[in-house]
Amino acid sequence: xxxxxxxxxxxxxxxxxxxxxxxxxxxxxxxxxxxxxxxxxxxxxxxxxxxxxxxxxxxxxxxxxxxxxxxxxxxxxxxxxxxxxxxxxxxxxxxxxxxxxxxxxxxxxxxxxxxxxxxxxxxxxxxxxxxxxxxxxxxxxxxxxxxxxxxxxxxxxxxxxxxxxxxxxxxxxxxxxxxxxxxxxxxxxxxxxxxxxxxxxxxxxxxxxxxxxxxxxxxxxxxxxxxxxxxxxxxxxxxxxxxxxxxxxxxxxxxxxxxxxxxxxxxxxxxxxxxxxxxxxxxxxxxxxxxxxxxxxxxxxxxxxxxxxxxxxxxxxxxxxxxxxxxxxxxxxxxxx
Numbered sequence: 001x002x003x004x005x006x007x008x009x010x011x012x013x014x015x016x017x018x019x020x021x022x023x024x025x026x027x028x029x030x031x032x033x034x035x036x037x038x039x040x041x042x043x044x045x046x047x048x049x050x051x052x053x054x055x056x057x058x059x060x061x062x063x064x065x066x067x068x069x070x071x072x073x074x075x076x077x078x079x080x081x082x083x084x085x086x087x088x089x090x091x092x093x094x095x096x097x098x099x100x101x102x103x104x105x106x107x108x109x110x111x112x113x114x115x116x117x118x119x120x121x122x123x124x125x126x127x128x129x130x131x132x133x134x135x136x137x138x139x140x141x142x143x144x145x146x147x148x149x150x151x152x153x154x155x156x157x158x159x160x161x162x163x164x165x166x167x168x169x170x171x172x173x174x175x176x177x178x179x180x181x182x183x184x185x186x187x188x189x190x191x192x193x194x195x196x197x198x199x200x201x202x203x204x205x206x207x208x209x210x211x212x213x214x215x216x217x218x219x220x221x222x223x224x225x226x227x228x229x230x231x232x233x234x235x236x237x238x239x240x241x242x243x244x245x246x247x248x249x250x251x252x253x254x255x256x257x258x259x260x261x262x263x264x265x266x267x268x269x270x271x272x273x274x275x276x277x278x279x280x281x282x283x284x285x286x287x288x289x290x291x292x293x294x295x296x297x298x299x300x301x302x303x304x305x306x307x308x309x310x311x312x313x314x315x316x317x318x319x320x321x322x323x324x325x326x327x328x329x330x331x332x333x334x335x336x337x
Contacts, residue, residue: 022054022055022056022057023052023055023056023057023244023245023249024057024058024059025045025048025056025057025058025059025081025082025237025241026058026059026061026065026080026081026082027041027045027058027059027060027061027080027081027082027083028061028064028065028066028071028074028075028079028080028082028083029041029060029061029064029083029084030064030066030067030068030071030083030186030188031187031188031211032211033060034211035211036207036211036265036268036269036271036272037084037233037265037268037269039268040261040264040265040267040268040269041060041082041083041084041235042058042060043264043268044136044235044256044257044261044264045057045058045060045082047255047256047260048252048253048256051251051252051253051255051256052248052249052252052253055248055249055252056245056249056252056253058082061080064083065079065080065083066079066080067186068085068086068089068186068187068188069085069089069090069186071083071084071085071089072085072090072093072133072234072236075133075236075237075238076132076133076238076239078238078240078241080238081237081238081241082136082235082236082237082238083235083236084233084234084235084236084265085233085234085236086167086168086169086186086187086231086232086233087169087231087232087233087234088101088167088168088169088170088171088172088231088232089167089168089169089186090168091168091169091172091184093129094129094169094232095129095309095312095313095316096120096123096125096126096129096313096316096318097120097126097129097138097169097232097234098169098170098232098309099116099119099120099232099309099313099321099324099325099328100112100116100120100138100140100230100232100328101140101169101170101171101174101229101230101231101232102170102229102230102302102305102306102309103174103224103226103227103228103229103298103299103302104224104225104226104227104295104299105143105226105227105230105329105332106143106226106227106230106332106336107143107225107226107227108142108143108266108270108273108336109139109140109141109142109205109265109266109267109269109270109273110263110266110267110269110270110335111266111332111335111336112140112230112266112332112335113138113139113140113262113263113265113266113269114259114262114263114266114331114335115328115331115332115334115335116138116139116140116232116262116328117137117138117139117258117259117261117262118259118331118335119324119327119328119331120138121135121138121258123318123324125316125317125318126138126318128317129316130234130236132239133234133236133237133238133239134236134237134238134239134241134242134243135234135235135236136235136236136237136253136257136258136261137234137235137257137258137259137260137261137262137265138232138233138234138235138262139232139233139235139261139262139265139266140230140231140232140233140266141205141207141208141230141231141233141269142205142206142207142227142230142269142270142273143205143223143224143226143227143228143230144171144203144204144205144224144227144228144229144230144231145203145204145205145206145221145222145223145224145227145228146159146201146203146221146222146228147201147202147203147204147209147214147218147220147221148162148164148200148201148202148218148219148220149194149200149201149217149218149219149220150162150200150201150219150220151220152220152222152286152288153220153222153288154222154288154290154291154294155293155294155297156178156179156294156297156298156301159178159179159180160178160179160180160181161181162180162181162200162201163181163183163198163199163200163201164180164181164182164183164199164200164201164202164203165182165183165185165189165190165193165194165199165201165202165203166182166183166184166185166202166203167184167185167186167187167203167231168184169231169232170229170305170309171203171229171231172184173305173308174228174229174302174305175203177301177302177304177305178298178301178302183199185199187204187208187211187212188212190202190204190208190212190214191212191213191214191217194214194217194218195217202214203228203229205227205231205269205273206272206273206274206276206277206280207269207272207273207275207276208276209276209279209280209285210272210275210276210279211272215276215279215280215283215285216283218280218283218285219285219286220285220286220288221280221285221286221287221288222287222288222289222290223287223288223289223290224290224294224295224298225290225295228298233265235257235261235265237253306325309321309325310322310325
């Protein structure tokens with residue numbers, strides 16, 4: 001009689017195993033847990049878990065598996081299953097996504113992110129630039145602002161003669177066109193660079209003054225209608241991990257991704273942008289709104305960048321890139337209504 005007890009128990013355990021089986025996604029963030037990016041990523045995790053009936057869940061790691069520029073390859077190589085990164089942190093690697101980084105695209109992250117995701121997901125050439133990973137969504141931060149510790153910036157000439165941190169990508173090219181002295185550094189290094197006097201200023205969305213604790217270092221800010229620039233991001237998953245998901249679990253992931261995720265990231269960013277403006281006022285940051293002449297001068301100096309991008313994008317295999325850019329702007333207008 002006793003001889004049959006062990007096999008029976010073993011069979012019972014095996015029978016229970018599938019019901020409790022879970023897929024665990026390791027999730028990495030290189031910004032603090034309170035940052036809009038981390039919050040949006042956590043919301044995505046919660047949605048996937050809900051969509052899958054608890055079969056897919058996230059293990060959010062306590063620290064990043066790689067520095068910001070190394071994140072794409074860290075996900076590609078399986079050091080983490082899910083994360084996000086800035087395209088411009090690896091110069092020259094991504095061309096098509098620079099479409100989302102031109103000046104004066106829009107005044108908030110959500111409509112630009114939604115439009116960016118719609119257009120980039122429509123044309124397979126964008127995903128082709130992301131070989132080795134599964135793209136979950138494309139998005140951007142809020143409108144780019146000029147921040148510095150030295151003086152008000154009211155015209156193009158005021159940008160010159162100071163040392164600036166930029167994140168790379170199109171903002172690097174915009175800065176060069178404006179005669180700025182720029183250094184390519186990831187956002188988390190901003191506090192050290194500014195507090196130590198290594199840099200005089202940085203190009204950021206409003207949110208970043210709080211997130212990277214430079215709100216008490218910054219003395220001057222210059223805003224532009226539609227932003228001086230934007231930064232394109234990709235939210236990504238390890239391709240092998242995605243491929244191993246069951247069809248049902250893929251549906252759970254897909255339903256939380258794409259435009260849903262782009263909107264989530266954008267909405268979270270806009271929320272903290274608004275809070276950061278209030279914080280700037282509380283800290284007596286002198287905010288200058290670029291006047292019509294300043295805007296016109298920036299447009300004149302940066303106009304060649306669009307035709308350069310069109311040529312580069314077509315060389316990368318995107319036909320009629322000028323029409324794709326026009327379509328992107330049209331989608332921003334639709335998403336802004």
